[in-house]
Amino acid sequence: xxISKGTVTEKLATFSASHxxxxxxxxxxxxxxxNFRICTNNLWLKHWESFFLHFATWxxxxxxxxxxxxxFQNLNLSRKSIASFSRLRFGHILLPSYSFKLSLNxxxxxxxxxxxxxxDITHLIFICPSLLPRSDHLLSLFNSYNIFFxxxxxxxxxxxxxxxxxxxxxxxxxxxx
Numbered sequence: 001x002x003i004s005k006g007t008v009t010e011k012l013a014t015f016s017a018s019h020x021x022x023x024x025x026x027x028x029x030x031x032x033x034x035n036f037r038i039c040t041n042n043l044w045l046k047h048w049e050s051f052f053l054h055f056a057t058w059x060x061x062x063x064x065x066x067x068x069x070x071x072f073q074n075l076n077l078s079r080k081s082i083a084s085f086s087r088l089r090f091g092h093i094l095l096p097s098y099s100f101k102l103s104l105n106x107x108x109x110x111x112x113x114x115x116x117x118x119x120d121i122t123h124l125i126f127i128c129p130s131l132l133p134r135s136d137h138l139l140s141l142f143n144s145y146n147i148f149f150x151x152x153x154x155x156x157x158x159x160x161x162x163x164x165x166x167x168x169x170x171x172x173x174x175x176x177x
Contacts, residue, residue, distance in 0.1 A: 059089070
């Protein structure tokens with residue numbers, strides 16, 4: 001496969017080549033890793049801020065800025081839970097709406113009922129008639145934690161109990177996360 005000039009890959013490679021971190025020979029060995037991490041984080045933050053506002057709108061709605069710490073920093077979650085919840089946050093789950101965009105599915109409509117409704121995260125949590133008993137339980141949990149009923153607030157939540165209940169809900173739907 002040949003990558004033509006002007007592609008996103010070419011632009012990222014050019015940016016990385018022109019904005020390197022300082023050479024390691026100038027940094028004492030004991031300080032190399034922390035300084036390298038700080039430099040790399042600063043470079044990515046500058047690059048992230050240089051993108052247009054419409055770039056990665058789904059992720060920007062959840063996290064407007066890139067934090068230097070991982071979202072799961074202080075949570076005691078399994079690697080599988082972290083990966084699954086991250087995919088939910090990024091929108092990279094095989095719900096019909098996403099798999100239809102990837103040409104893996106013939107339709108973006110929900111397969112859990114006969115009404116023609118696009119099957120995305122919002123549909124499954126708030127609207128899907130086949131999941132009402134489970135979604136009612138999830139919504140009452142959100143209510144007890146004073147979480148507003150919108151996808152942005154739900155996916156930006158950083159409480160272990162909420163995250164595990166959301167993952168349990170999606171695992172029950174039968175869709176792959």
